[in-house]
Amino acid sequence: MQPSGPGRRRGRFPVARFGADYETMRAVLVLIDGARADVLRELLGRGELPHLARWVIEPGGFAVGTTVFPSTTGVAYIPLLFGRYPGSVDIPGIRWLDRRGAAGTSGWRAQWHAARSYCGIQGGWLNRDITPAPSLFDLVPQSMAICTPLTRGLGPGANRIPTRRMILGAAAHYVGIYPTLDRAVARAWLDAALEPWRFLFVVFPGVDGISHLKDPHHPAVLESYRLVDRALGAFVARVKQKRGELPALFVVSDHGMTVMREHCDPAVLLEREGIPTLRHPVHVWRRDARVATMVSGNASVQLYFEPRSGRDRPRTESEIPGAILDRLLALPAVRLAGCRDDSGGVIVRTKNARALLTETSGMVCYTPQQGDPLGLGGYVELDDREMLSRTRETELPDAPRQLLQLFQSPRAGDLVLAAAPGFDFRGPWEVPEHRAGHGSLIAEHMEVPIAASVALPDAPVRTVDVMPTILERLGVAVPPGSAFDGVPFSKLAATTQPQIR
Numbered sequence: 333m334q335p336s337g338p339g340r341r342r343g344r345f346p347v348a349r350f351g352a353d354y355e356t357m358r359a360v361l362v363l364i365d366g367a368r369a370d371v372l373r374e375l376l377g378r379g380e381l382p383h384l385a386r387w388v389i390e391p392g393g394f395a396v397g398t399t400v401f402p403s404t405t406g407v408a409y410i411p412l413l414f415g416r417y418p419g420s421v422d423i424p425g426i427r428w429l430d431r432r433g434a435a436g437t438s439g440w441r442a443q444w445h446a447a448r449s450y451c452g453i454q455g456g457w458l459n460r461d462i463t464p465a466p467s468l469f470d471l472v473p474q475s476m477a478i479c480t481p482l483t484r485g486l487g488p489g490a491n492r493i494p495t496r497r498m499i500l501g502a503a504a505h506y507v508g509i510y511p512t513l514d515r516a517v518a519r520a521w522l523d524a525a526l527e528p529w530r531f532l533f534v535v536f537p538g539v540d541g542i543s544h545l546k547d548p549h550h551p552a553v554l555e556s557y558r559l560v561d562r563a564l565g566a567f568v569a570r571v572k573q574k575r576g577e578l579p580a581l582f583v584v585s586d587h588g589m590t591v592m593r594e595h596c597d598p599a600v601l602l603e604r605e606g607i608p609t610l611r612h613p614v615h616v617w618r619r620d621a622r623v624a625t626m627v628s629g630n631a632s633v634q635l636y637f638e639p640r641s642g643r644d645r646p647r648t649e650s651e652i653p654g655a656i657l658d659r660l661l662a663l664p665a666v667r668l669a670g671c672r673d674d675s676g677g678v679i680v681r682t683k684n685a686r687a688l689l690t691e692t693s694g695m696v697c698y699t700p701q702q703g704d705p706l707g708l709g710g711y712v713e714l715d716d717r718e719m720l721s722r723t724r725e726t727e728l729p730d731a732p733r734q735l736l737q738l739f740q741s742p743r744a745g746d747l748v749l750a751a752a753p754g755f756d757f758r759g760p761w762e763v764p765e766h767r768a769g770h771g772s773l774i775a776e777h778m779e780v781p782i783a784a785s786v787a788l789p790d791a792p793v794r795t796v797d798v799m800p801t802i803l804e805r806l807g808v809a810v811p812p813g814s815a816f817d818g819v820p821f822s823k824l825a826a827t828t829q830p831q832i833r
């Protein structure tokens with residue numbers, strides 16, 4: 333298929349349209365924030381998600397895919413809407429430090445700006461902080477979205493229930509009324525069913541929100557999955573009644589979730605040892621700060637050393653204070669640490685092991701220098717998708733790619749820590765206390781359900797593959813000069829299942 337007409341420009345990104353089916357090809361991406369693949373599968377097995385089974389999985393399929401690091405809301409939406417890793421578009425976490433902005437000479441307002449957190453009133457800044465790259469909304473002009481924090485490229489009136497998302501979202505966070513918010517999303521979805529969109533993005537925040545307050549297997553969380561399924565059923569019924577043909581349907585999650593048994597806040601630990609530490613929410617103006625800790629998820633944290641120095645360039649391994657690194661690596665809460673190698677690449681550390689990750693000419697290289705921190709059995713050199721397959725069933729799925737992509741971003745911390753199962757990096761002081769969380773590189777945070785009414789490949793998939801798949805399904809050409817980190821499902825199938833002639 334070739335583009336039938338001239339590309340047309342919308343905003344900064346040229347949009348090419350394909351042939352005659354253009355107006356009838358439509359797609360819906362439903363994001364069940366924080367849905368665990370195993371919980372979804374268990375509910376499917378019990379027949380409790382009949383609409384997902386009938387309208388999505390039966391014509392297409394279901395796979396357990398992997399998300400990005402840090403595996404956290406907002407950041408992990410980027411692959412779904414941009415087809416890029418967060419590090420590729422310079423968003424290293426849901427909190428990060430703008431090194432230049434945090435310099436000692438700047439005023440209180442600049443200090444607050446520099447300590448970026450998309451969890452509160454800076455939430456909307458996520459849209460402007462992403463480096464120039466076309467979103468699905470840019471590339472599919474007739475896009476509509478319900479309850480999303482990522483809105484870049486949406487046209488006027490296409491961002492549905494933004495006020496309810498803000499008000500109910502805040503109320504839900506503090507008093508737990510997530511079912512009210514999810515029901516508002518379901519209503520807006522049904523209302524939008526017959527409108528002339530081509531791409532519709534629908535976000536249900538309830539599973540994530542209630543899981544944080546209770547646990548990922550709590551009956552109230554399971555009920556949130558069923559609520560999404562009922563909403564899907566109502567949407568399908570309305571579309572079939574009036575228009576007949578169903579859009580392509582994708583139902584995914586942005587990260588997994590586990591119960592947190594222990595909170596281990598590195599900022600509190602450093603302060604106890606006499607090291608002033610800049611952190612959220614109220615210590616972003618910490619006097620004489622020597623370290624900044626920026627938590628995502630809450631099971632990952634990025635550390636920035638000498639945050640008031642005004643130094644723009646991230647530190648490499650030899651510039652990181654060894655005593656602090658050793659102290660952190662000794663914590664049971666730390667599964668692994670990562671930092672930039674002095675001569676390129678990324679160093680992976682655990683208490684007793686260390687390895688170098690590099691990438692040259694499309695080959696990802698894992699070189700253990702002491703022990704085997706990623707548990708890959710020794711030196712491994714593979715191309716990107718082979719490395720994904722090789723690491724997919726390990727305790728840290730896709731860790732080489734995910735660490736490399738994170739440290740592409742100059743905004744990423746000097747050091748990143750990924751938490752061990754059962755631990756996170758914020759104190760019990762957080763309101764409300766997080767009893768469950770995500771953010772780490774461990775399998776239970778990285779694994780996500782990917783259900784689609786289109787064929788799924790017989791190969792490991794990532795959430796970053798969903799966006800190129802949707803574009804292909806909609807017949808929208810990739811604009812010249814744009815590169816995606818993901819690959820459409822159809823191409824993955826082609827590369828992993830050699831044609832027999």
Ligand SMILES: [Zn+2]
Pocket residue numbers: 366405540541544629770
């Ligand atoms: Zn969450």
